[in-house]
Structures are given as structure tokens and as C-alpha cells.
Amino acid sequence: MKLYDTRAREAVDIIPVRERHLTIYACGPTVYRDAHVGNMRTFLLSDLISRLAQLHGWRTTVVQNITDVGHMADDTGLGGIDEGQGDGEDRVLRQASDEGKGALAVARHYEDAFHRDLGALNVHPADHYPRASESIDDMIDLITTLMENGHAYIGNDGSVFFDARSFADYGAISGNRLEELRPGHRFDGGVDPAKRFHADWALWKKAPETRTQLVWETPWGVGFPGWHTECSAMSLKLLGESIDVHTGGIDLRFPHHEDERAQSNAATGRDVVRHWVHAEHLLFDGRKMSKSAGNVVLVQDVIDRGLDPLALRLAFLQHRYRQQMNLTWSVIEGAQTTLDRWRSRVAQWATSPSAPIPDNYREEFLAAADDDLDTPRALQVLRSVERDSELADGAKFEFFAWADRLLGIDLARRVGQVVDEEPLPEAIAVLVEERAQARASKDFATSDRIRDELAAQGFSVTDTPDGQVVERS
Numbered sequence: 001m002k003l004y005d006t007r008a009r010e011a012v013d014i015i016p017v018r019e020r021h022l023t024i025y026a027c028g029p030t031v032y033r034d035a036h037v038g039n040m041r042t043f044l045l046s047d048l049i050s051r052l053a054q055l056h057g058w059r060t061t062v063v064q065n066i067t068d069v070g071h072m073a074d075d076t077g078l079g080g081i082d083e084g085q086g087d088g089e090d091r092v093l094r095q096a097s098d099e100g101k102g103a104l105a106v107a108r109h110y111e112d113a114f115h116r117d118l119g120a121l122n123v124h125p126a127d128h129y130p131r132a133s134e135s136i137d138d139m140i141d142l143i144t145t146l147m148e149n150g151h152a153y154i155g156n157d158g159s160v161f162f163d164a165r166s167f168a169d170y171g172a173i174s175g176n177r178l179e180e181l182r183p184g185h186r187f188d189g190g191v192d193p194a195k196r197f198h199a200d201w202a203l204w205k206k207a208p209e210t211r212t213q214l215v216w217e218t219p220w221g222v223g224f225p226g227w228h229t230e231c232s233a234m235s236l237k238l239l240g241e242s243i244d245v246h247t248g249g250i251d252l253r254f255p256h257h258e259d260e261r262a263q264s265n266a267a268t269g270r271d272v273v274r275h276w277v278h279a280e281h282l283l284f285d286g287r288k289m290s291k292s293a294g295n296v297v298l299v300q301d302v303i304d305r306g307l308d309p310l311a312l313r314l315a316f317l318q319h320r321y322r323q324q325m326n327l328t329w330s331v332i333e334g335a336q337t338t339l340d341r342w343r344s345r346v347a348q349w350a351t352s353p354s355a356p357i358p359d360n361y362r363e364e365f366l367a368a369a370d371d372d373l374d375t376p377r378a379l380q381v382l383r384s385v386e387r388d389s390e391l392a393d394g395a396k397f398e399f400f401a402w403a404d405r406l407l408g409i410d411l412a413r414r415v416g417q418v419v420d421e422e423p424l425p426e427a428i429a430v431l432v433e434e435r436a437q438a439r440a441s442k443d444f445a446t447s448d449r450i451r452d453e454l455a456a457q458g459f460s461v462t463d464t465p466d467g468q469v470v471e472r473s
């Protein structure tokens with residue numbers, strides 16, 4: 001499997017440090033508002049990498065953080081190095097005051113919405129979703145280590161800063177080398193007097209006395225973490241000192257990922273993340289999504305229009321993750337048409353006897369996916385299989401069901417039918433289990449014989465990527 005490594009500036013082979021076990025850290029949401037579809041496209045990236053690894057028979061461990069403290073209103077991740085170090089307000093706190101609620105109540109509300117949206121897009125849940133507010137001890141440990149080994153200092157205002165000049169390799173991901181970085185433009189006079197050097201950033205910020213929520217007691221007084229601190233602390237704790245792949249949106253390259261890399265490497269003396277992989281921006285109707293442009297689209301908006309959120313997922317897959325993509329309603333509607341057609345074909349093919357997937361199609365699909373997640377090309381293989389008049393329907397079914405393990409668009413979902421929810425009679429359940437075993441060992445003859453037997457007893461069975469769906473016929 002090859003992925004485009006932003007630091008190497010080329011697509012490189014991904015070889016897990018632990019044999020056949022890929023570890024992925026994905027920068028997650030700041031939970032102060034609903035994630036829009038552009039955010040969701042970024043969150044899809046770690047799911048695709050993880051699904052592809054699993055298709056190769058590897059294990060995966062995925063960690064995605066939940067930022068519920070420390071992300072300031074001016075932390076855009078774009079522009080000057082000083083972004084995020086100013087007197088901007090914590091995004092969660094500001095939203096809480098707007099909504100007249102407690103900070104954590106607001107954070108949990110948007111965290112739930114985030115999980116609901118991931119579910120709607122068939123994103124497999126990560127193994128861990130650490131919250132920044134619950135990882136404060138880990139951050140304190142990290143900062144203590146950085147102070148002990150000379151990479152961090154207490155500034156004039158009582159905050160703790162990372163000493164950027166102590167990390168010689170700063171800028172390797174984004175190309176923003178320290179000597180080229182100008183003092184931030186947002187501060188009058190250009191330089192924050194609390195720190196020694198304009199490119200230093202806060203690991204821990206001293207809280208103003210007016211701040212009563214999201215503050216913690218530390219060896220350096222009462223305060224709260226800087227945004228970049230959490231990702232180093234959580235990734236080192238949950239994935240260790242060698243992490244195979246780190247994902248995020250392209251705008252996180254700098255300063256978020258540069259700062260995170262400096263912290264993790266300075267704390268451990270190792271190059272912790274092997275590959276930094278970034279998802280490109282999504283435009284909607286040709287423009288960056290923003291409140292002021294009035295073009296912010298949520299997953300719920302897609303559902304409210306009567307569209308399947310997996311049509312949105314298919315629309316994303318029609319573009320490679322690191323291609324800038326212009327989404328429109330007609331793009332999603334077009335994807336819905338394709339999805340409906342494929343699902344009804346798959347349902348039809350499912351009634352034919354199973355047949356093995358021809359190797360050439362399997363290889364073409366994998367070659368496209370392995371080539372830096374070239375999902376548009378992988379989808380072309382589905383079209384070739386669909387059109388192949390020589391290929392048995394049962395083989396088409398098996399191919400689509402297999403490919404859906406990566407695509408995750410529920411190709412074997414039955415359109416317009418409700419799964420029977422009554423428990424199956426004992427004898428039928430036994431047959432279904434025997435058929436599952438036959439399919440697992442690729443004994444399609446037995447599997448088809450059992451299907452006929454079930455049909456004779458009044459039960460129809462459909463194969464889906466998640467197993468068999470049995471209905472009273």
C-alpha cells in the first residue's frame with residue numbers, strides 16, 4: 001500500500017512497524033459545532049486507510065482525539081506562526097456562553113453529533129476517542145519531560161512555551177523553516193512579549209482569573225493546555241513511540257502538525273510519526289464552506305433532502321482524497337443514482353449461485369486502492385465488472401460484496417425491504433450458521449444448497465458485507 005507522505009513529498013510504501021499491524025492517529029474534531037461535510041471527508045481518510053489495511057489482512061489500531069479544550073478561536077492553522085498564541089477565546093467556552101450552557105455539556109453534544117455523522121457515513125469507529133479534557137495528566141507529564149530536557153520554558157506570563165529553536169528539524173512537513181518565519185502579524189509590535197522567540201508556542205497557558213471552566217491545577221499554576229499539546233500526549237500514550245500513519249486536513253500541516261511533531265520527537269528522542277498524510281480541501285458550489293458564504297452543508301442536510309448519506313460517501317470516493325473537490329447537490333444526486341442502480345443489481349445478482357471472483361478484477365481493484373487510495377480508479381473496476389457480459393452474476397455479486405469492504409457504501413443493502421426482526425426458529429438458525437461456515441471456507445456449493453433448503457422452508461437469505469440477512473419470504 002502506498003500513500004502520499006507530505007514530509008517525503010512523494011507516495012511511499014506503507015510498511016507497519018509492528019508486523020501486519022498498522023497504527024493510525026487521526027486528528028479529530030473540535031467539538032464546539034457540527035462538523036460539515038468537508039470535515040467529514042477528512043475524517044473518511046483514516047477509515048479508508050484502515051479498511052484497506054484490513055483488506056490486506058492486517059490488524060489496525062486507530063486513535064482519533066476529541067478536542068474539547070484548548071482550541072482557540074484564532075487557531076485557524078493558517079497564516080502566521082503566532083496563530084493560536086494570542087488572546088483568542090477557547091472555542092468550546094465561547095460556544096457555551098453563546099448557548100448559555102456549561103462547556104462540557106456543549107462539548108458532549110457536538111461529540112455525540114460527530115459520532116452520529118460518522119455512523120451515517122459508515123466510518124468504522126476508531127479504537128480510542130481520547131478527550132483532551134480527560135488527558136490533562138498525560139499532557140502535564142509530557143510538558144514536564146520537555147522542561148526537563150531543555151525543550152520548554154516558563155514565559156514571562158507564567159505560561160509554558162516550547163522552545164522552537166531547540167528542535168532543529170522544525171518545518172520538515174510544511175517546508176516552513178524557522179529562519180523564514182516572520183513574527184506574527186496579529187500582534188501590535190509583532191512579538192508576544194511572554195516568549196523568548198516569536199515562533200515558540202504555548203504548551204500550557206496560564207488562565208486569567210475570570211476563567212472558571214476548563215481549568216486545571218498544575219505545577220505551573222492554574223491553566224489549560226495549548227491546542228497542539230494534546231495530540232502528542234494522546235498519541236504517545238495510546239500508540240507508543242512509533243506511529244505508522246498520522247492523518248489530518250491539509251490546513252493542519254502547519255503549525256499544528258509541525259508543533260506536534262516537534263513535541264513528540266523532542267520528548268522521546270525518536271521520529272515518532274513515520275508518515276504524515278493529509279486530505280485536501282472540499283469546496284461546495286465552488287467556494288470554501290463558511291457561515292458567511294452561507295454554504296455550510298451538514299450530513300443531516302443531506303439526509304433531510306431525502307438522500308442517502310452513503311451517496312455522499314460515494315461522491316467523496318469519486319475523487320481522490322488529496323484532490324481538491326468541488327461538491328454540489330447534483331454531484332451527490334448523481335452518486336445516489338449510481339448507488340441505487342448498483343444496489344438493485346447486487347440484489348438481483350444475489351439470487352444467482354455464488355461464483356469465485358476472477359483474479360484480474362480483484363487485482364485491478366487492489367492496485368488502484370494501493371496506489372495512494374486511487375478510489376476513482378477503483379470505482380471504474382466496479383463499472384467494468386457490472387458491464388462484463390461474460391461474468392457470472394454470482395461472481396459479480398461476490399466482487400461487489402468484497403469491494404464494499406473498502407468502499408463502505410452498503411452495496412448489498414436491500415432497497416425498500418425491512419429486515420425481519422423476529423428471532424429465527426432454531427432449525428433455521430442452525431442452517432444459517434452452517435451456511436456462514438460454508439461461505440467462510442469458500443464452499444459455495446454447500447452454501448447454495450443451504451440457500452435452497454432455506455427457501456424451501458420459506459426463508460430468503462441475502463449476503464451482505466456484514467453477513468447474511470434472513471427474511472421470511
Ligand SMILES: [Zn+2]
Binds near residue numbers: 260
Ligand atoms: Zn491534532
